[in-house]
Structures are given as C-alpha cells and as structure tokens.
Amino acid sequence: MITSAVFLGSKKFGLSLFKALYEADPTISWTILCPPDLNDMRTCFSEFQDYAKLEDIDLLIANSPAMIEQYVLDNKPEVMVVCGYYRILSGRLIENVKLGVWGIHNSLLPKYRGGSPLVWQLINREKVIGSSFFKFTNGMDDGVILDQVKIENAEKMTIGEASDSVERAWISKIPEIWVNFCKGDIHLTEQNHTEASYCALRQEADGLIDWKLNATDIDAFIRAQDAPYPRAFFTLNEKVVKIVSHSIDSREIYGTCGQVFQIIDKSVVICCGGGTAIQVSKVLSDGSIVDASEILNSIKIRLR
CATH class of the missing domain: 3.10.25.10 (Formyl transferase, C-terminal domain)
Structure with missing residues (x-):
C-alpha cells in the first residue's frame, strides 16, 4: 500500500483529478505542489489552496522545476502524479520516486507526443480523440501506459467541450484505477514507438x-x-x-x-x-x- 504521494498541477482538470485520487484512498498522505500560474487564464491556484485547507492537505507553491526536484529529493515520496504542468521534470527527480512519476497526456499515445496535443487533435479533425495515464521517463511522453480514455465523434467539438469530455471520462474511471494501483494490481502497456507522432507547443x-x-x-x-x-x-x-x-x-x-x-x-x-x-x-x-x-x-x- 502507498503511504505518501505528491501531486503536481494547478489547472482545473488537475484539481478534479486530484480530488478523485484523494477521495479514492484518503489514507494516503498527500502533498500538493502547485505552481501559482497567475498569468495563465486557466489557473485554479486559489481553488487548490481552498481544497487543501478544507482537507488539511499540505500545499507548497512550486515556483520552479528546481524547487520541485529538491522537494522530491528531500522527502522521497513513494509516487508522484502530474496533471497540467508543462515544464520538463529532471531525470534525477524521476529516478528518485520509488513507484514512478505518472501523469495525464491528452492524446492516445504514442500519437501526438509533445505540446498542446488536444488542440492539435482538433485542428487535424480527428474523429476519435483521447487521453493517456502514463509513466514519465527521460524521453518525450514515451513511457508505459496504465490506461486510456477515448472520446468518439470529436470532430465538431470546441477545445472546451473536448477538455470537459476527457475530464469527465477520467473522473469516472480514475478511482478504480487508483485503488488497484495502490494495491499493485496494474497492467501496463508498452508504447509502439514506430507509430509515434509529435506535436509542438502552441502559443x-x-x-x-x-x-x-x-x-x-x-x-x-x-x-x-x-x-x-x-x-x-x-x-x-x-x-x-x-x-x-x-x-x-x-x-x-x-x-x-x-x-x-x-x-x-x-x-x-x-x-x-x-x-x-x-x-x-x-x-x-x-x-x-x-x-x-x-x-x-x-x-x-x-x-x-
């Protein structure tokens, strides 16, 4: 069983995901690392603060990747979950989390590795879009996949509708996945790297x-x-x-x-x-x- 974990994120989807993880097994001692992201219109920094206070969860402001790395090295959490954090985490950090660093990437990996994957899927008029819960490595979104969600008939969605659909799918699915993960009952899928495609971060x-x-x-x-x-x-x-x-x-x-x-x-x-x-x-x-x-x-x- 997992006793200590870290969550890294600051966006709306990240908050919903964290709530689902926390409520699935409240015995785990969590710490939230939350970038303030005050210049990003998508930030939910204050909402994270409110939820952490409500549930008496430690929340630290994550001002830089160096600070995040140092926290992990000093505290050695058993597992780390990332959602909506777009800066690169060091190999040193990844290697020092016992059960790995896991996160959400909004594509059906190995397709659309890289930046802004959900936006690119809509630009390319994909009929089926998706999202992956995968393990971080030193490569670009190339780690093993724990699970995926798929959204059909997405070619007429707005980005807001697509994001909400993916979020709802994960919030419905993640509690069972997380409970099994904590028990060590996981089934991982290696990515087929020959089928990989990549997308650049958009501004x-x-x-x-x-x-x-x-x-x-x-x-x-x-x-x-x-x-x-x-x-x-x-x-x-x-x-x-x-x-x-x-x-x-x-x-x-x-x-x-x-x-x-x-x-x-x-x-x-x-x-x-x-x-x-x-x-x-x-x-x-x-x-x-x-x-x-x-x-x-x-x-x-x-x-x-």
Whole structure:
C-alpha cells in the first residue's frame, strides 16, 4: 500500500483529478505542489489552496522545476502524479520516486507526443480523440501506459467541450484505477514507438487564421482554440480581433481569401480557400464582444 504521494498541477482538470485520487484512498498522505500560474487564464491556484485547507492537505507553491526536484529529493515520496504542468521534470527527480512519476497526456499515445496535443487533435479533425495515464521517463511522453480514455465523434467539438469530455471520462474511471494501483494490481502497456507522432507547443500568436485554408479546416482551427484558450484571430488595421462565434457557410463562394464577401444583418461572410466561406457572428475586440458587422463593416475589407 502507498503511504505518501505528491501531486503536481494547478489547472482545473488537475484539481478534479486530484480530488478523485484523494477521495479514492484518503489514507494516503498527500502533498500538493502547485505552481501559482497567475498569468495563465486557466489557473485554479486559489481553488487548490481552498481544497487543501478544507482537507488539511499540505500545499507548497512550486515556483520552479528546481524547487520541485529538491522537494522530491528531500522527502522521497513513494509516487508522484502530474496533471497540467508543462515544464520538463529532471531525470534525477524521476529516478528518485520509488513507484514512478505518472501523469495525464491528452492524446492516445504514442500519437501526438509533445505540446498542446488536444488542440492539435482538433485542428487535424480527428474523429476519435483521447487521453493517456502514463509513466514519465527521460524521453518525450514515451513511457508505459496504465490506461486510456477515448472520446468518439470529436470532430465538431470546441477545445472546451473536448477538455470537459476527457475530464469527465477520467473522473469516472480514475478511482478504480487508483485503488488497484495502490494495491499493485496494474497492467501496463508498452508504447509502439514506430507509430509515434509529435506535436509542438502552441502559443497565442499561433492562433492567426490563414484564410487560404478551406472553411472546414478554418472551422476546426477556430474550435481548437476557443475559450478557455485565447481564441483564433485575425488582424485588422494592426488590431487583433478574436473570433467568438462562427459557422461554415454552405454556399460555393469564390473570392480573394480573407475578403469580406457579404454582410448579413450582424454577421459577416469571409471568403476562404477552395470556393468556401466562413460566417462570423461575434468577435472580441478591445476587450468587448461585439457583432462581427461592427468591425468588418465593408465588403472592401481584405484580411491578411
């Protein structure tokens, strides 16, 4: 049986996962290492603090990978679980956790190893997306897999819907997995490294829309970066304008890619590649959500 464990994370999914782990076996002495992440809109740092106080769990602010490593070396927890922490953990740390460092990677490993895997799955219009509970190694997301969850028919989801679906699937599944893990009743699956694919970490600037793509690909691109992520955007007169709501225009429309084709009431139709178009309804500009026609108010406008 496990007596001591560490959880590392600060995001909403991490908090839900930790609650499920803690409640599955409250006899384990946990410590939460929580990065403050105050500049990240997805942070749940204060919620972690509230839950730790409620359950009388030790919580330490994890300001750096060096601090996390030192804590592990000094305290030697039996197991460590990571969810929503995106900085590299040292090999020295990994090697000094008796039962290993385990974590959630939001892809069906070995596919989509690397950064922003759920976003990339939506951008690529995968019909089935997933998430893996796996063991950390010195490599890139290449450790043995304890379990996975799959979400069917995901090609029309937003990133928020996809994240929530994955979270719900894990919260339903993780208590039984964790109880068996603590008993040593585990069945591990080696990854087939020949089937691996990789994805790069995305930044807010990567959300710039390429209007030369067809409307189906642009639709997926927008949904993949919807709230709570920073959203896909275009620029107009050097101002960033983010798309809040949109749809694919079913008509065959030819025009210069990025051209405003038509203003329909409060929505705006924008030409895309291959004779396709996107109808934009709401946009975020200067901190306010407004009708697209307030910003794109002329068919002379050409977005680049």
